[in-house]
Amino acid sequence: xxxxxxxxxxITLSVALSLxxxxxxxxxxxxxxxxxxxxxxxxxxxxxxxxxKPVTQGYRYVTPQIAQTGVNNFFENLKDVRTxxxxxxxxxVHNALxxxxxxxxxxxxxxxxxxxxATPMGIAKNNEDFGQTLGYWGVSSGPYVVLPLFGxxxxxxxxxxxxDWYIDPLYYVDDNSTRVPLRVLRVIxxxxxxxxAERIISGDRYSFIRDAYLQRREFLINDxxxxxxxxxxxx
Numbered sequence: 517x518x519x520x521x522x523x524x525x526x527i528t529l530s531v532a533l534s535l536x537x538x539x540x541x542x543x544x545x546x547x548x549x550x551x552x553x554x555x556x557x558x559x560x561x562x563x564x565x566x567x568x569k570p571v572t573q574g575y576r577y578v579t580p581q582i583a584q585t586g587v588n589n590f591f592e593n594l595k596d597v598r599t600x601x602x603x604x605x606x607x608x609v610h611n612a613l614x615x616x617x618x619x620x621x622x623x624x625x626x627x628x629x630x631x632x633x634a635t636p637m638g639i640a641k642n643n644e645d646f647g648q649t650l651g652y653w654g655v656s657s658g659p660y661v662v663l664p665l666f667g668x669x670x671x672x673x674x675x676x677x678x679x680d681w682y683i684d685p686l687y688y689v690d691d692n693s694t695r696v697p698l699r700v701l702r703v704i705x706x707x708x709x710x711x712x713a714e715r716i717i718s719g720d721r722y723s724f725i726r727d728a729y730l731q732r733r734e735f736l737i738n739d740x741x742x743x744x745x746x747x748x749x750x751x
Contacts, residue, residue: 546657546659546726546730548659549659549660549661552662553660553662553722553726554662554722556662556663556664557662557725559664560662560664560665563665568703571704572711575708576708576711586630587630588705588708589622589629589631590629591701591702591706592641593618593619593622593626593628593629594629594684596615596618596619596641596642597619597684597685598644598645598680598683598684599643599644599645600615600619601683602648602680603615603642603644605646605649606644606648606652608644611640611642614639614642617634617639618639618641621637622634644736645673645680646676646679646680647670647672647673647674647675647733648733648737649676650672650675650676651672651737655672656672657672657673657730657733658671659671660729661674668726668729669729670730670733686702
C-alpha cells in the first residue's frame with residue numbers, strides 16, 4: 517500500500533494534471549481563432565516595437581513626471597464619463613453618483629481634470645465600459661479576438677467599443693486639429709502606463725497577454741467578486 521505522504525503527492529499531482537487539462541480546454545474554447553489572432557498579434561507587436569514604444573519612451577524621457585501625471589489625470593477624468601453612463605446602464609445609481617462627483621470636482625477644482633482632487637476626498641473611482649455592461653446583463657463574451665491596432669478583446673467587448681466611442685467626450689470635439697492630437701496623446705499615455713507592467717510578462721507573450729486580459733475582464737464584470745469554493749475532500 518502507498519504511504520500516507522506518497523498518497524498525498526499522487527492526489528496532488530492528479531489534481532494538478534486535471535486542472536491543467538481543464539485550463540488548456542478552456543483556453544482552446546476561448547480562443548478558437550488563435551491562428552488569426554497570433555498573426556494580428558505579431559503585426560501589432562511589430563508596429564509597437566517600430567513606432568509606438570519608441571515614441572512613448574521618448575515622451576517619458578522629455579516630459580516631467582508632474583506633466584505625465586496631469587495628462588493621465590485628464591484622460592482618466594474623461595474615462596469617468598464613460599464609466600458613469602455604463603453604471604447607469606447597469607442600474608448602479610450609487611456608483612454613477614460617485615462618477616458624477618468625481619467628474620464635477622476634478623473638472624472644476626482640478627483644472628479641467630489635470631489634478632485628481634476627488635481621490636484624496638475619498639470618492640471612489642470605478643471602471644465600467646459597455647462590454648462590461650453587456651456582461652452584466654448576461655451576454656456571453658464570445659471568442660477571444662486580437663484587433664489590429666486595438667489589441668486584446670472579445671466579440672462582446674468589440675461590440676461594446678461602438679457605444680463607448682459615442683460616449684467618449686472627445687467624439688464631440690469638432691475641431692480636428694484639437695481632437696486628433698488628443699487621441700494620439702491618449703494612446704501614448706495608455707502605452708506609457710503599460711511600460712512598467714509589461715516587465716512581468718514571461719513565457720509565451722501571446723498566451724500571457726490573452727490569459728491576463730480574459731481574467732481581468734472577468735474580474736471587472738463581476739466587480740471583483742470571485743466565486744471560489746472548496747470541498748473538504750480537496751485537502
